[in-house]
Amino acid sequence: MTPADAIVIGAGPNGLVAANVLADHGLSVVVFEAQEQPGGAVRSAQATLPGYEHDLFSAFYPFAVASPAIRRLRLEEHGLVWRRAPLVLAHPTAAGPTAVLSTDLDRTAASLDAFAAGDGAAWRALYELWLRVAEPFMDAFATPFPPVRAGARLGARLGPRAALRLARMALLPARRMGDEHFRGAGGGLLLAGNALHADLTPESSLGGGFGWILCAIGQQRGFPVPQGGAGRLTEALVRRLESRGGSVVCASRVDKILVQRGRAAGVRLADGTEVAAPRGIVADTGAPQLYLDLVGAEHLPMRVLEGLRKFQYDNSTIKLDWALKAPVPWSDPVVRQAGTVHIGESMDHLTTATTELERGLIPGRPFLVFGQYAAADDSRAPAGADTAWAYTHVPQRTVGDSRGELTGRWDEHELERFAERMEDEIERLAPGFRDCVAARRIAGPHELEAANANLVNGAINGGTAKLHQQLVFRPVPGLGRPETPIRGLYLGSASAHPGGGVHGAPGSNAARALLAHQRLRVSR
Numbered sequence: 001m002t003p004a005d006a007i008v009i010g011a012g013p014n015g016l017v018a019a020n021v022l023a024d025h026g027l028s029v030v031v032f033e034a035q036e037q038p039g040g041a042v043r044s045a046q047a048t049l050p051g052y053e054h055d056l057f058s059a060f061y062p063f064a065v066a067s068p069a070i071r072r073l074r075l076e077e078h079g080l081v082w083r084r085a086p087l088v089l090a091h092p093t094a095a096g097p098t099a100v101l102s103t104d105l106d107r108t109a110a111s112l113d114a115f116a117a118g119d120g121a122a123w124r125a126l127y128e129l130w131l132r133v134a135e136p137f138m139d140a141f142a143t144p145f146p147p148v149r150a151g152a153r154l155g156a157r158l159g160p161r162a163a164l165r166l167a168r169m170a171l172l173p174a175r176r177m178g179d180e181h182f183r184g185a186g187g188g189l190l191l192a193g194n195a196l197h198a199d200l201t202p203e204s205s206l207g208g209g210f211g212w213i214l215c216a217i218g219q220q221r222g223f224p225v226p227q228g229g230a231g232r233l234t235e236a237l238v239r240r241l242e243s244r245g246g247s248v249v250c251a252s253r254v255d256k257i258l259v260q261r262g263r264a265a266g267v268r269l270a271d272g273t274e275v276a277a278p279r280g281i282v283a284d285t286g287a288p289q290l291y292l293d294l295v296g297a298e299h300l301p302m303r304v305l306e307g308l309r310k311f312q313y314d315n316s317t318i319k320l321d322w323a324l325k326a327p328v329p330w331s332d333p334v335v336r337q338a339g340t341v342h343i344g345e346s347m348d349h350l351t352t353a354t355t356e357l358e359r360g361l362i363p364g365r366p367f368l369v370f371g372q373y374a375a376a377d378d379s380r381a382p383a384g385a386d387t388a389w390a391y392t393h394v395p396q397r398t399v400g401d402s403r404g405e406l407t408g409r410w411d412e413h414e415l416e417r418f419a420e421r422m423e424d425e426i427e428r429l430a431p432g433f434r435d436c437v438a439a440r441r442i443a444g445p446h447e448l449e450a451a452n453a454n455l456v457n458g459a460i461n462g463g464t465a466k467l468h469q470q471l472v473f474r475p476v477p478g479l480g481r482p483e484t485p486i487r488g489l490y491l492g493s494a495s496a497h498p499g500g501g502v503h504g505a506p507g508s509n510a511a512r513a514l515l516a517h518q519r520l521r522v523s524r
């Protein structure tokens with residue numbers, strides 16, 4: 001194997017962004033990936049029937065098009081084509097109108113006015129605030145905490161009083177933010193539905209801010225999908241890396257980080273090969289795996305081990321993929337135009353489902369994040385058909401089932417029963433959905449982890465997104481930056497600030513920290 005300056009462990013989006021940044025600064029870099037294919041949770045395949053391309057994990061990428069860490073790579077020059085559905089997001093309600101997010105501001109506003117006159121203007125005001133802060137805000141989001149320079153620009157743009165009000169708003173729970181800004185139910189539903197992409201409840205602090213950011217990015221840039229499948233995003237990252245001399249070696253799990261005199265000297269692969277990393281290592285692995293398995297407790301201070309003991313994973317996940325004979329027959333035809341659909345008919349429904357999760361109960365009526373492609377990318381399915389997916393959360397540690405039927409063992413039988421429960425929720429809003437299904441694929445917590453060791457028991461975000469494990473507390477208090485207690489080793493996965501989602505920020509931050517310690521000039 002040709003020796004490299006730096007090693008990246010894991011070819012997820014963060015690992016590949018890190019490798020690209022290192023290669024851009026003149027380092028030779030090799031990425032070791034445990035699986036047969038690169039991409040981590042950004043992969044796609046014809047996993048059901050010929051002609052149906054399924055995104056196996058993540059599926060739509062607002063953060064990727066908004067994040068400076070990925071935008072800087074100009075992946076469009078490496079073959080990536082973004083596609084957008086006519087509507088960004090639809091959130092149908094049981095009896096009332098459907099809340100809609102569109103890149104056309106008038107359309108979003110009209111949708112919210114249908115819930116209560118004046119709610120359209122309330123969204124326009126929230127979106128105007130976003131436009132004022134978006135650029136420094138995304139810079140602050142994508143740099144290690146505290147984001148000194150971007151934070152100062154944000155403060156200067158708003159002034160101290162407005163900055164304080166923004167900070168308060170960002171910390172609001174989604175339900176409260178909805179109540180403060182809207183009279184009808186639509187605005188709160190858009191905020192809360194987006195907050196629930198992470199393991200937040202409508203009542204969690206930070207949920208309002210998280211929901212507002214996702215809605216605002218959706219309003220500004222849509223929730224785009226790569227033409228042809230999620231795997232095309234990974235291919236663009238790999239192609240760009242290779243064009244700069246870097247390489248990705250698949251089916252090569254790293255078993256150990258070789259630590260010499262407190263410094264990461266190299267790695268040992270599962271087949272016993274040892275590879276030196278003279279300039280440093282970026283780990284795109286979960287924090288517990290990095291510290292406890294790859295480094296080893298003997299090299300770590302007590303305070304880190306104590307922090308890791310309290311590390312909290314986010315909820316577990318069950319994901320379904322469908323090959324459909326025809327597009328979903330939504331009762332409200334407007335839903336057909338949306339790429340992403342939130343299925344959870346009211347704020348109280350969202351609260352019930354997420355409160356059950358907080359109690360360790362399998363939700364009786366789960367909240368689904370649902371995706372369909374016919375309106376965005378007709379290359380995903382045969383003509384006249386569609387490819388669709390949905391995921392929902394189940395507890396990390398199951399205490400019981402709110403319906404008393406399942407145990408959380410998630411064997412084939414339990415997955416099938418729960419898949420029926422998920423499909424029931426779709427049938428309520430789209431009677432006849434089941435008749436459209438030509439094939440179905442189920443991935444539960446065990447399948448997800450087997451396909452990617454970072455998805456521990458189905459956790460999709462590298463650790464909870466709740467406030468107590470964010471910012472300076474991510475992954476553990478005192479380790480809030482990419483640097484680790486081992487010199488030359490940097491954490492660059494979703495376990496690091498700012499957490500889950502395909503934005504590349506943890507990978508970019510880790511690579512930049514490595515470059516700075518090597519006294520290499522880091523470009524912006």
Ligand SMILES: Cc1cc2nc3c(=O)[nH]c(=O)nc-3n(C[C@H](O)[C@H](O)[C@H](O)COP(=O)(O)OP(=O)(O)OC[C@H]3O[C@@H](n4cnc5c(N)ncnc54)[C@H](O)[C@@H]3O)c2cc1C
Nearest residue numbers: 010012013014034040041058059060254454494500501502
């Ligand atoms: C079902 C699902 C749906 C999601 N939906 C979305 C979405 O629509 N939009 C969005 O923005 N985000 C979504 N996410 C979240 C997003 O995919 C993740 O936050 C993101 O992929 C994290 O990137 P990463 O590089 O940190 O880790 P990962 O993508 O998990 O990649 C880690 C890689 O490291 C490899 N690895 C681990 N250990 C080792 C080792 N010891 N040696 C070698 N290789 C190793 C793994 O095999 C894997 O390839 C979703 C995630 C899941 C699972």
